[in-house]
Amino acid sequence: MSTLRVMWQAVLLQLALSRRGPEHALILLIAPMQTTTMLALTLTAHRPDVVANAVLAPGLIGLWVAALDYAGRIVPEDRWAGRFSPMVAAPVPLAPVVAGRVAMVALVGAAAFAESWLVAALGFGRVLAIADPALFAVAVAATCLATVGTATLLSAVLAVSRARDVLQNSLGYPFYILGGILVPVAALPGWLHPLSRVVFLSWSAELLRGAVRGDAHGRPGSVAAILGLGAAAMAAGLWLTRRYVNRSRREGTVEFA
Template sequence: MSLLRVVWHAVRLQVALSRRSPEHALVLLIAPMQTTTMLALTLAAHREDVVANAVLAPGLIGLWVASLDYAGRIVTEDRWAGRFPALIAAPVMFGLVVVGRVATVVLVGTAAFAESWLVAAVGFGRRLTIAAPGTFAIAVAATCLATVGTATLLSAVFVVSRARDVLQNSLGYPFYILGGILVPVAALPDWLHPFSRLVFLSWSADLLRGAVHGDTRGWLRAVLAIVALSAVAMAAGLWLTQRYVDRTRREGTVEFA
């Protein structure tokens, strides 16, 4: 079976599972509330210059939440639901199945961008225009790719970790800050900048804001950085997932739940 067919069947599987577990779409309820809060604070402070930040931030947060809270639990949920033995018994690479399912959840999270725009336009009368739509589309595509790679890695880390809940709870707001979602990376202390650039969100946030304002300087460098970080995360996630599958087979704990 080709790689694309494996991923496609994994997407179909996740769609079927998500229809029975609507909590995967809860991120779509969070984005409008976050947009309302951020825009209300921004406009109350008479900061029209940062309206774009208030609209884009909930979309990026939605992607990270989808990656961290939903996609990151895929392998763990398979174990507890008893699907894991059947999935690893299939004559395909289990990591590719995870990638396809993660991509499905992340795709739902991208709707947070549209929701933020809608809330800004309908609720606050602020119609955000994009000065460089081509760059913006490339930035969103690269960001989604990086989110899938990161979620693949997180799903593997969570399933091998004994402190999954602690990790999930601690990887939220620190990454919103390091990722330049709430405030641009340039506004952070200088000593944090090297750490921020290891988080794909920092490149994505700057690129998206630049595309909205028409500042596309260095866009290619940003896209390459996002894609590179995505590739590293994806490779690490596939490797760690395969190691986990091999270990469960070797130790005879495939049926353990």
Template sequence: MSTLRAMWHAALLQVALTRRDPEHALILLIAPMQTTTMLALTVTEHRTDAVANAVLAPGLIGLWVAALDYAGRIVPEDRWAGRFSPMVAAPVPLGPVVAGRVAMVVLVGAAAFAESWLVAALGFGRVLTVADPALFVLAVAVTCLATVGTATLLSAVLTVSRARDVLQNSLGYPFYILGGILVPVAVLPGWLHPFSHVVFLSWSAELLRDAVHGNAHGWPRSVAAILGLGAAAMAAGLWLTGRYVDQARRNGTVGFA
């Protein structure tokens, strides 16, 4: 079975699991509340220039939360449900299976962008007009791809870590800041900029804002950076997942949590 076909079947498996246990779609309930809070602040302070950021931020947060919240639970949940042993015994590497399942969760998280736009339009009368729709769609697409790659790496890191819950709880707000989600990277202290540049969210947030305002002159560089960082994370995640499975086989711990 090819890698893409394995990922497709893994995505279908995730659809079936989500239908039985839709907790992974809870981000769709959180995004409207986040949009309401951010927009209320911008309207109260009469910051019309910050409306775009207030609408885009919940969408990016939704993607990150969907990836981070679910990524670290794939293997532990599979062990508890008895799915891990058959997956390891299958002739398909576990890495693409994890990536395919994460991709479906990320796709659900991407719906937060549409929710934020609707909340702004219907709840506050602020219709966010996108100056460059084609570039905006491209930015969302490459951001989703990079999120899948990063989530695959997070899944492997959190699986092998003994402090999974601590890492999950601590990888939220620091990345909202470094990723330029809450505020643009340009207003952060200069010594933080190099760290922001290795977080794909910083490129995504800037590209999305530029697409909204219609001044994305350097968009090829941003797209390349997003895809490059996502691909690097995916490669590292697949490698680390393979190492984890090999170690579990050698130690005879495939069937144990």
């Protein structure tokens, strides 16, 4: 069975599981509240120039939360539900299965972009016009792909970590800052700029804002950076997942031994 077919079957598996327990879809309830808060602060401060930031930020946060929250729970939940052993014993590698399931969750997180736009339009009468719709669509697609790759890596890292909950809880707000989600990277101290450039969200945030304003610079370079960082994270995640499965088999710890 090809890797793409394995990932597609994993997407269908996750879709079936989500119908029974769609906990990760809670982000769709949080995104409108975040948009309301950010827009209220922006308009109260009489800063119409940053309305785009207030509308785009909840979408990027939704993607990151969906990936981080679910990636950290996929292996433990599979163990408790008795799914991990059959998956490890199956004649297909586990890593593409994890990637496919995370991709399904990332699609749910991407819906936060549409929610934020609707809240701004219907709740505040602020219709966010997109100057370059084609570039915006490419940026969202590239960001979703990079999110899947990063979530696959996070899943492997959190699976092997002994402090999974602590690590998972600490990877939220620092990445909102480094990723330029809450404020542009240019507004951060200069010593943080190199760190921001290894976080794909920083490229995504700049590209999305540029697409909205119509002044995006370095379009091919930004898209390439997003996809490159996502591909590197995916490769590292697949490699680490294989090592984790092999170690579990070798040490007899596939279950809770």
